[in-house]
Amino acid sequence: MYNCTSQHIILQNNYLNIYGTDINNHKDRYFTIGENKRQKFAFANMPKQISVISSVKDTYKKEFVANQLVEAHINPSLIPEMRHELLDVLYTYKNSLASDNEPLGAIKGHEVDITLNTDRPYPPVPRRTAYPANPRAREALEKHIQELIQFGVLRGGGHNE
Numbered sequence: 001m002y003n004c005t006s007q008h009i010i011l012q013n014n015y016l017n018i019y020g021t022d023i024n025n026h027k028d029r030y031f032t033i034g035e036n037k038r039q040k041f042a043f044a045n046m047p048k049q050i051s052v053i054s055s056v057k058d059t060y061k062k063e064f065v066a067n068q069l070v071e072a073h074i075n076p077s078l079i080p081e082m083r084h085e086l087l088d089v090l091y092t093y094k095n096s097l098a099s100d101n102e103p104l105g106a107i108k109g110h111e112v113d114i115t116l117n118t119d120r121p122y123p124p125v126p127r128r129t130a131y132p133a134n135p136r137a138r139e140a141l142e143k144h145i146q147e148l149i150q151f152g153v154l155r156g157g158g159h160n161e
Contacts, residue, residue: 060091061087061088061091064090064091064094065087065091068094068097069087069090074086
């Protein structure tokens with residue numbers, strides 16, 4: 001219970017009477033511990049404690065930002081709250097990002113089998129390209145495909161594989 005926060009307290013009436021919790025009828029909301037009902041603790045005056053879990057998470061998040069997001073270019077015009085939210089999302093989904101230990105490439109355990117609607121032997125390859133592109137775009141596309149093959153995301157194959 002030390003590390004949790006509560007927005008609502010739902011107690012039965014007998015619990016309220018035994019332990020002296022009075023949050024409904026007086027202007028000061030308080031609770032007592034035990035049956036003597038002498039020492040009252042106000043809900044509004046409770047000191048805010050930083051949970052150990054959140055402080056450890058903040059430490060790991062700072063390490064993540066310092067080590068993994070060094071080369072990331074985040075828009076400098078973002079307000080601090082938006083930047084903080086963006087870093088929270090990136091930290092939450094950090095396993096989806098490439099890192100030094102796990103570079104971009106084929107993800108083990110997430111292989112996909114593509115089932116074709118035709119069987120071997122496959123029909124002959126058409127003589128012209130399905131989506132004609134200008135030479136510059138074709139060159140960039142070939143470079144991108146070669147990088148994906150190099151990283152292991154795609155594998156080369158002929159038309160009858």
